[in-house]
Structure formats: C-alpha cells, structure tokens
Amino acid sequence: MKTIAVIGAGTMGNGIAHTFAQFGFKVNLIDISKENLQKGIDTITKNLDRMLAKEKISEKDKQQTLDNISSFIDIPSGVKGVDLVIEAATENEDLKLKIFSQLNDICGEKVILASNTSSISITRIASVVKNQERVIGMHFMNPVPIMKLVEIIRGYNTSDKVTETIMKLSEKLNKVPVEVNDYPGFVANRILMPMINEAIETLYNGVAGVYEIDTVMKLGMAHPMGPxxxxxxxxxxxxLSILEVMYNGFKNPKYAPCPLLVNMVQAGKIGVKSGEGFYDYSENKKAEKVSEAF
Structure with missing residues (x-):
C-alpha cells in the first residue's frame, strides 16, 4: 500500500493522517468543510512542532510528513487511486452507512474499506458494500500518533487476507494490532465505557466529587488519568453515543447511560472540545474542577 485516504479531519482523522504520513505513506485527507481541513492540518503541524521541540523528529521529517498529506473537500476526488480508505467521521451509524454506500459506488473492488468506529458494527457497515470481505475496522486510540494499540475488527464477512493485510500494515506504523470480533463496543469500549459510566453514576449519586473520584482511580488503581x-x-x-450503541445492541441495563451524562451532552458541555465538561478547560480555569453544580 502506498496511498491512503482518510475521511474526516477531526481529532481521530487528522491523527490517523499524521501517523500514516509520518511513516512515508501518501495521505489524502478528506473533509466536506474547508475550515475543518485547515484545522486538521494546523493540528498536525502543531503536533509535529511538539515532536520537533522534543527532538523526536527533525525539521526534514516534519516537512516530509506535511508534504505527504493532500487535502480534498469531496470523497470522489480524495479516494481516486488509493489502496485503502479509512473512514473517521462522527460516530453516527447513518452517516457511516451513507459514506460506505458512496465508497461502494466509486472505489474499485480491490480497495480495502476500513472504519475507525469505536463501537458500531462492522458487519452492519459492510452491509451496504457489495464486496463485504474487504470491509474491516481499524479502531485507533487517541492521540493516534502516540498510542500503540489498534483494534482490528473483523466483520462477519471480512476475509482472512484483508485481516492479515491490515494487521501487517498496522505494524508498519509501529502500532500493536489486536484482532477482535464484531460485537458492540468491541473490547476497548465494552470494558472502558461501563467504568466511565459508573464513575458518572458515582458523581450523580453524590458519593464523591469529580476530583475525589478521579484521585481514587489514579492513586488507588494506577490509572494515568481518572475516568x-x-x-x-x-x-x-x-x-454517550458508544453507550447507546452497546445498550441497544445488548439490551442490557448495565450499559444504560447515566442521566447526568445525557444532560451534560444536551447542555453542550461535552469536555475538552467544548471548553467544559467535568472540568473547566477555559483559558482562565484550564484543567480545574468545575464548580459543584452537579
């Protein structure tokens, strides 16, 4: 494989593009928004600058990585002539099905189609593609350039050959690929999200505050950051989206999202990217605990 297309220039998409480009692949970064594309490239540049400052890469490495990335605002142009397409759009099933249906119409039969979905069924995504054996999940972890793990998810019809190809490709990125089967949440989020949800329930029930819950998990359980x-x-x-996928998939109340989580998302307080979640990330209160409003 020489040329990769990444659909979506958000946090995961630009991280995936950065990683492939850094390892010498030509990357077509696709997003329908010019503004999002520019933000994605700006993020990649900032992350490369951090690596440069830490002497992990040279100025030449930085420039070569950026030179390996081309930007596109439409999918047909961006996927032309590529060997692999990685969809990294918003975690929304309808959107992903729409994208893969479009890829089915415009990509050659030998092009491997991967999704970076963190919970949605690969088999379901593949259902809109004629040659379903070429559809696979590549669930990268955030931040992509740093985190080693890639969950490789086999759909019901994913072929051994495609799985082996993607496993080997992941290793070329200095990642550790782990093959898992296609069930809601896969492995990472099936275990992680109930823990996060339980931490939110603990806050919701007034057992302890934000700082206290995170401190217990960091110091008591050796987690690098609290849930x-x-x-x-x-x-x-x-x-919330992942928990809803698992709740609908398993019909098990243990995956039901905490009401506090639902309310916070509805209020637009969704974490770092909105400037406030359980912590306040505004410039004057960055990484401080939100007031005891819960």
Missing part, C-alpha cells in the same frame, strides 16, 4: 477526566478527553458526546 471523568478521560471522559472529557474522549468527548462526553462520544461516550
């Missing part, structure tokens, strides 16, 4: 801070980092809207 509420991690939820802010992931995005509370994403957490």
């Amino acid at each position: 509420l801070q991690l939820a802010d980092f992931i995005g509370l809207d994403v957490c």
Whole structure:
C-alpha cells in the first residue's frame, strides 16, 4: 500500500493522517468543510512542532510528513487511486452507512474499506458494500500518533487476507494490532465505557466529587488519568453515543447511560472540545474542577 485516504479531519482523522504520513505513506485527507481541513492540518503541524521541540523528529521529517498529506473537500476526488480508505467521521451509524454506500459506488473492488468506529458494527457497515470481505475496522486510540494499540475488527464477512493485510500494515506504523470480533463496543469500549459510566453514576449519586473520584482511580488503581477526566478527553458526546450503541445492541441495563451524562451532552458541555465538561478547560480555569453544580 502506498496511498491512503482518510475521511474526516477531526481529532481521530487528522491523527490517523499524521501517523500514516509520518511513516512515508501518501495521505489524502478528506473533509466536506474547508475550515475543518485547515484545522486538521494546523493540528498536525502543531503536533509535529511538539515532536520537533522534543527532538523526536527533525525539521526534514516534519516537512516530509506535511508534504505527504493532500487535502480534498469531496470523497470522489480524495479516494481516486488509493489502496485503502479509512473512514473517521462522527460516530453516527447513518452517516457511516451513507459514506460506505458512496465508497461502494466509486472505489474499485480491490480497495480495502476500513472504519475507525469505536463501537458500531462492522458487519452492519459492510452491509451496504457489495464486496463485504474487504470491509474491516481499524479502531485507533487517541492521540493516534502516540498510542500503540489498534483494534482490528473483523466483520462477519471480512476475509482472512484483508485481516492479515491490515494487521501487517498496522505494524508498519509501529502500532500493536489486536484482532477482535464484531460485537458492540468491541473490547476497548465494552470494558472502558461501563467504568466511565459508573464513575458518572458515582458523581450523580453524590458519593464523591469529580476530583475525589478521579484521585481514587489514579492513586488507588494506577490509572494515568481518572475516568471523568478521560471522559472529557474522549468527548462526553462520544461516550454517550458508544453507550447507546452497546445498550441497544445488548439490551442490557448495565450499559444504560447515566442521566447526568445525557444532560451534560444536551447542555453542550461535552469536555475538552467544548471548553467544559467535568472540568473547566477555559483559558482562565484550564484543567480545574468545575464548580459543584452537579
């Protein structure tokens, strides 16, 4: 594989594009918004500058990485001539089905189609594609350039050959691919999201405050960050979406989102990207605990 298309220039999309470009692949970064594309490129540039400041890369490495990335505002132009398409759009099933249906019409039969979905069924996504054996999940972790894990999700019809190809490709990115089967939440979020949801329930029930809950998990369980801070980092809207997928998929009340999480998302307080979640990320109160309003 030489040329990769990444659909979506948000947090995950620009991270995936950055990683592939840094390892010498030509990357077509696609987003329908010129503004989002520019934000994505700006983020990649800032992250490369951080790596440069830490002497992890050279100025030449930085420039080569940026030179490897081309921007497109429409999918047909962006996927022309590529070997692999990775969809990294919003965690919304209808949107993903629409994108894969479009890819089915415009991509050659040998092009591998991957989704970075964190919870939605790969089998369901593949159902709108004629050659379903080429559809697979590549669930990268955030921040993509740093985190080693890639969950490789086999849909019901994903072929052994495609799975092996994507496993080997992930290793070329200096990642550790782990093959999992296609069930709601896969492995990472099936375990992580109930823990985050329980932490929110603990706050909701008044057992302890934000700082106290996170401190217990960091110091008592050796977690690098507490579950509420991690939820802010992931995005509370994403957490809610994943929990809803698992709740609908398993019909099990243990996956039902906490009412506090639902209310916060409806109020637009979704974490780092909105400036406030369980913590306040505004310039004057960055990373401080939100007032005891819960």
